[in-house]
Amino acid sequence: MIINNSFCEAKGASLRNFNEDILMDSINGALALREHIEQIIDMIYDDDFDGIWFMGIGGTWASAMQAEVHVRGRSRLPIYCENAAEFLTTGNRKFTENSVAIISSVSGSTREILDLCDRIHEIGGKVFSFVDTPDSPLTKRDKSDYLIVYPKNEQLKFFMAADYLMYRNGEFDDYERFYENLENSLAEALAETEELTDPWAYRYAEKQAAFHEARPDMPHYFVGCGNQWGAVYSLGMCYWEEQFWIRCRTVQAGEFFHGMLEIIDRQTPVTLFMGEDEQRPLAERVADFLPRICENYAVIDTREFPLTGIRPEYRGRISHLVMRAVNNRIEAYMEMFLRHPMEIRRYYGRMKY
Template structure:
């Protein structure tokens, strides 16, 4: 067996793949879309709607789940999450010409999303698209009612839509103060999370890489709830499986206790994501259980990060972004220790299927 440890000693870079300026600018660019978003939501509000559906596939489905759970306990607005492929087959009888579909696509040509747009157009519903890449299929006229072309920050964009909808519905009295705080502090707070997590992330990545090298068959388990569930699900599937080709399983904290717990043994690699939203207690329950049966678990708790300038009551709404910042650091070192460029794919978009 080769020695991952040696790689670390010889090559360990400090803050590998880290461009502080770019990260700050990107988050602020995302937050800077608020004016455009509010104008569009004002129009949607004025026109009236019977449902707001965040619809995605893969990573964008995960982001859709995050924004839905963000609103579910705070607002009685009819905000729902849908999977694009399910919408295209089963459909949704409650989705009408008065319904609004909110979607996001990085490539601007994701197959299921292109077909989703056609279907929503047939029904006569409204399409509000966030597309990262200009001059793509989904930025063509007739493919949207409202369009914002801007790279990255998918979750921020979705949450900004939801937050403004909740504000207009009277569910978000501190909306202005909240945005002031985010616009002033969020970008730097997230960059500081990356810096604070970096050394730990390098060690964690080495540990996980070693686990993987020793037992490549063994899945790495990720557990998380609330707005961490989308993070947990997509991190396991869209990062470790898709980009690193490492087996994973993800499960919510509450469902963990109804089956999956039985296959956790003393040396099973388990990572628990704990955030600070309403479902934090579900993560804490797993945190109490794990040490009793497992010696190879890791807990990443967003509470441990400072988040300068973000008030206590607002921390929970960005827990998923904090976790993403931590995992950015993990990914940078996983790529290095695995010697596996995260951009390569075995099958995805490599041939027709």
């Protein structure tokens, strides 16, 4: 993280809103869903499917994009992603009675997602749902053909489904070894990441909040790619815009050089997320260019974290989870410095639209 280049202490940093036990239980509980996910995917895989579609809207659309890009370079399986609102209007003629949608919902009551299930059932396809909220509408038999109820860890759940699909298709020999590694070390590695990044996140948030005070109209620019792109998309829209009311512009690192760069000047606030997956070179190109034209940038590079216990060859596969851990810390302090509780909304839940 170029903003400070070290994990030295910051006065005031205190691991705000961090409970290591809860975090680790949550991650390990998600990993423990594996057997159940495998049973469901076995049923789908053995059922002669013609397409598997990660679908979502807003934050879950972001996760769907992450799952799809994870699979894209690794598998010949007909795995796609699709935005729920677009599916409900444009539709997709490649989605048939032999197709399966994999979806996720925190509330289990998102309007478009419920409509999506009905549309899929009209076509004759099937729905595999991950739902956070027990007994919500999405958990009912008329909506979900396959169901797992467990809170949080949306990306992890989607990736577990995708990884087992690839394993069944002979495209992920390492599958067992990889998940053993995660079961042994992921929760601790992510908790460690939050602890290590906490002082830096405190200072970063302090700086962003002060800048926002001085120039409230200015959007924050987030750049990312690969399995980070969905994370960046969701970070800008679902966190900074929705929960902090700070303007944002997100861009895929590969697209950065095709127009958007012209709007970046010395004081434009830019945060670049660099992961360790195969799209890293696209982010590196931005990292090389940015300091020449901008002084108000931060580069968050997953490579700087030890991720103790995680085998080096698997680091890229969890870059998006590392980034979420860093953002957990940033958000805790943004909320504090902005004095803007993350749960307040101007419009959502306040009015009908």
